[in-house]
């Protein structure tokens with residue numbers, strides 16, 4: 001939901017910025033990357049790592065409007081690892097910038113773009129001081145979960161998965177283990193879920209059980225169903241927090257600072 005009915009929680013699709021030691025990482029290029037790109041450009045940030053969980057529309061729709069991609073001083077590394085058919089990150093981006101869906105091709109991007117492919121399960125070290133553990137999530141067409149570790153602090157980004165009581169849950173538990181902060185797919189309420197089995201999304205009660213088992217310190221319900229307004233979200237937050245006091249409903253522009261071992 002966008003507009004005045006969703007001012008408190010926001011209506012952009014998935015995009016999360018993570019900063020470590022002054023470096024900028026972005027997870028997913030949903031519509032939230034559009035205002036983020038504008039503010040990064042104003043700040044003069046020229047070096048960016050962008051990680052896709054997967055390329056369903058809600059996670060890529062903002063990329064053609066991401067201003068740093070069109071800035072000739074920017075360096076952009078685009079990471080993807082979810083494709084089971086072997087498609088490369090460059091092929092994925094090629095598919096996004098393609099007439100008739102978009103008037104220009106990716107060759108119009110003026111940033112220096114590097115494409116970085118990996119496999120779910122790989123550990124990525126995009127720059128000194130950060131380690132990113134990846135894993136395969138249970139989602140149609142595949143999706144990757146990320147565990148970002150820096151100076152002892154851990155953030156887990158686990159969207160677009162459906163709990164399965166099997167290998168998928170094991171990966172969620174592995175990636176979320178003892179995280180300081182995690183964002184998880186809680187698209188559906190427990191009451192709605194029976195209508196959406198096998199759609200690839202989870203519920204706050206299943207996420208809560210997984211986070212409790214994984215020892216997550218604080219976790220946010222993420223990937224809101226698109227028709228929710230602020231009243232719906234507040235009700236969901238109340239129910240979730242009653243069962244899991246360390247949970248919250250993620251809000252647009254919400255910020256967190258995680259303390260590393262060295263106190264930074």
Ligand SMILES: [Zn+2]
Pocket residue numbers: 054056139143160200
């Ligand atoms: Zn998806």
Ligand SMILES: [Zn+2]
Pocket residue numbers: 014056058059160223
């Ligand atoms: Zn999605």
